[in-house]
Amino acid sequence: MPNFNDILILLPELYLVAAACLLLLLDAFMKAEQRPLLHWLSIAVLLVGIYLVVEGQPSQAVTAFNGMFVRDGVAEILKVFALLTTVLVFIYAKPYLMDRKLFVGEFYTLTIFAVIGIMLLVSAGNLIMVYLGLELLTLSSYALVALNRDSRLSSEAAIKYFVLGALASGMLLYGMSMVYGATGTLDLAHLHVAATQTSMPHLLVFGLIFMIVGIGFKLGAAPFHMWIPDVYQGSPTAVTIFIGSAPKLAAFGMAYRLLASGLGDLAYDWQLMLACLAVLSLAIGNIVAIVQSNLKRLLAYSTISHMGYLLLGLVNAGPEGYASALFYAISYALTGAAAFGLILALARAGFECEEIDDLKGLNQRSPWAAFLMMLVMFSLAGVPPLFGFFGKLMVFQAAIHAGFLWLAIVGAVFAIIGLYYYLRVVKVMYFDKPVEGTEIRLQGDVSVRVVLSLNVRALLVLGIGWGPLFSWCQRVFVG
Amino acid sequence: MIDSSVFQLVCFYAFAAVTVVAALGVITLRNTVHAVLSLVLTFFSTACIWLLAEAEFLAIALVVVYVGAVMVLFLFVVMMLDIDREQVREGFIKYLPVGIIVALVMLGEMLALIGVRAMHEQVMGANPATVAGMSNTEWLGHALYTEFLLPFEIAALILTVGVVAAVVLTLRHRTGVRHQQASQQVRVDARDRVRVVKMAAVVPAAPQPAPGKETTP
Numbered sequence A: 001m002p003n004f005n006d007i008l009i010l011l012p013e014l015y016l017v018a019a020a021c022l023l024l025l026l027d028a029f030m031k032a033e034q035r036p037l038l039h040w041l042s043i044a045v046l047l048v049g050i051y052l053v054v055e056g057q058p059s060q061a062v063t064a065f066n067g068m069f070v071r072d073g074v075a076e077i078l079k080v081f082a083l084l085t086t087v088l089v090f091i092y093a094k095p096y097l098m099d100r101k102l103f104v105g106e107f108y109t110l111t112i113f114a115v116i117g118i119m120l121l122v123s124a125g126n127l128i129m130v131y132l133g134l135e136l137l138t139l140s141s142y143a144l145v146a147l148n149r150d151s152r153l154s155s156e157a158a159i160k161y162f163v164l165g166a167l168a169s170g171m172l173l174y175g176m177s178m179v180y181g182a183t184g185t186l187d188l189a190h191l192h193v194a195a196t197q198t199s200m201p202h203l204l205v206f207g208l209i210f211m212i213v214g215i216g217f218k219l220g221a222a223p224f225h226m227w228i229p230d231v232y233q234g235s236p237t238a239v240t241i242f243i244g245s246a247p248k249l250a251a252f253g254m255a256y257r258l259l260a261s262g263l264g265d266l267a268y269d270w271q272l273m274l275a276c277l278a279v280l281s282l283a284i285g286n287i288v289a290i291v292q293s294n295l296k297r298l299l300a301y302s303t304i305s306h307m308g309y310l311l312l313g314l315v316n317a318g319p320e321g322y323a324s325a326l327f328y329a330i331s332y333a334l335t336g337a338a339a340f341g342l343i344l345a346l347a348r349a350g351f352e353c354e355e356i357d358d359l360k361g362l363n364q365r366s367p368w369a370a371f372l373m374m375l376v377m378f379s380l381a382g383v384p385p386l387f388g389f390f391g392k393l394m395v396f397q398a399a400i401h402a403g404f405l406w407l408a409i410v411g412a413v414f415a416i417i418g419l420y421y422y423l424r425v426v427k428v429m430y431f432d433k434p435v436e437g438t439e440i441r442l443q444g445d446v447s448v449r450v451v452l453s454l455n456v457r458a459l460l461v462l463g464i465g466w467g468p469l470f471s472w473c474q475r476v477f478v479g
Numbered sequence B: 001m002i003d004s005s006v007f008q009l010v011c012f013y014a015f016a017a018v019t020v021v022a023a024l025g026v027i028t029l030r031n032t033v034h035a036v037l038s039l040v041l042t043f044f045s046t047a048c049i050w051l052l053a054e055a056e057f058l059a060i061a062l063v064v065v066y067v068g069a070v071m072v073l074f075l076f077v078v079m080m081l082d083i084d085r086e087q088v089r090e091g092f093i094k095y096l097p098v099g100i101i102v103a104l105v106m107l108g109e110m111l112a113l114i115g116v117r118a119m120h121e122q123v124m125g126a127n128p129a130t131v132a133g134m135s136n137t138e139w140l141g142h143a144l145y146t147e148f149l150l151p152f153e154i155a156a157l158i159l160t161v162g163v164v165a166a167v168v169l170t171l172r173h174r175t176g177v178r179h180q181q182a183s184q185q186v187r188v189d190a191r192d193r194v195r196v197v198k199m200a201a202v203v204p205a206a207p208q209p210a211p212g213k214e215t216t217p
Helices: A004-009 A011-028 A032-055 A073-099 A105-122 A127-145 A152-183 A188-197 A201-219 A227-234 A237-243 A246-262 A264-290 A295-315 A319-346 A367-381 A387-401 A405-431 A446-464 A467-476 B004-028 B032-052 B056-080 B085-114 B116-120 B128-132 B136-145 B149-170 B182-187
Strands: A062-064 A069-071
Touching (some): A004 A062, A073 A237, A073 A319, A105 A127, A105 A246, A105 B149, A127 A246, A201 A295, A246 A264, A295 A319, A295 A387, A295 A405, A319 A387, A319 A446, A319 A467, A367 A405, A367 A446, A387 A446, B032 B056, B056 B136
């Protein structure tokens, strides 16, 4: 039976569930003009959540509810950054939502439910919990993508996301059932032991393949990336920013729990599979991004390539590799939030700022916005001394140390190819003539502009002073 | 005399074959009503497989909930929709041969990889309910509320999100629509509904139209 201690371990999640339900009720009895209050309350709820995660963190890993829930350093760092990114999402999204009559309470509650899904997923100690956390996250995401019901593009994106997501869930479940059949356990800690003693190693590897398909889909790694461009482009930008940031941390957490905690001894089998996914993602992401004219689509393909880099870290299959992949996931989540945040801030009612051409001559009209966008693009491209550069450096290093020199070389080559399309955005902003009759500048209230500037500055600061964050990432995988 | 484990194995393969064929029928049948009925058969034979595994409660729940309630609702919806069958199947026929070849190759690979023999090693594992000396339903209840309490609650949370999502995606506040206001209906008084008018019992013969109130033709 669960005791009080179990509940204490689960406190941040329980608190968020209660808070989300209260916000839902509050929204139902709230008048439309009081809704900004809900916005600030949601942000406060998430900030208190961060406090609870950090404050109640036990000194060593503990489990609750018969090993269903694991609270360790990996879960802590992922939860802190997932909550932090969601705070950014809420702040950036508000003006956009208000302009488009999408400012509804459900945006906040569904996003918080999705974050709860992320937190449960990264803390999962059991295959069932991995699946349920993932479902909670994706189900909320499907609804968020379809939030703008009157847009055909949104509905199409939501249907595609839903169908492909259901297929991926099915694959994952199929793989889990095979693994369960081979080992007779669902508990990841037991699985780690049972995987070495199974009498049916082929069945186990077979299950592993299907689980990797599920992970590949969640990460958006090629060849399971088909949903990403359409969903990024089709959903309201306020939702794209969420889907493009915090769930990447969840995907890393899921891959870590399933592959490292659960099937770590099968690393020899999954290393090469992940290497293939990485090469494909790097190739498809970087090459297809070159021909994109839509900024959101370009960032979608950029995500695919970034997931390739993240996989480079996972291929290492050791603490060094996991630490570098975690560092990469955090750097991508923060940079992605800033990139979409800028698009949100430049958009206004009736103008989406989706096309790269919309940014023409941005420097002459809003130098500060152009400068921020340039920093973000450089960080995504991996130009030193920005945050993205050190992320790439670490994953290359991890891949080389694991004996995958060729993989690191492929990664470096594609990083240079990728530089082209990021620089194209910068070129359009600084050297192209602005289109007559269009006005473009940072929208939104003071909070948006201040937080956006801080977010981009953090990319610079973390790029120069990356040491503490990276040693935190390393620390959680030791012992 | 047939050995009971052999009989079990034969039953398993028979039910499994029916499930697969019925599932194929769901996506290939031309008539949507037939497809839904085929889905019912899929569920039913799955329930039979579960019965073989001594999971009685789940098997009955599948039949009662899915076959009994959900599928009837499905049938109802499908019968009401006017679906252009040819349009739905346009791309399907074209890709069907390729799909079948891929499926067969995958099946062959799977069997080669796992090995047919591995399946025969143990027909069914030991039933934990029998080990614990409980009925299947009782054991399921114990497992759900002790060992699997957290997943059980998370599943409830997922259902809540499903409800919220369904409401946010379908609820529309239209203006100019006359709603029933239950509170006003309850509060209504007899006087608001019926007006008792007193008038003479005998109508005066040939009433004269009041001057000045003549209606124009």
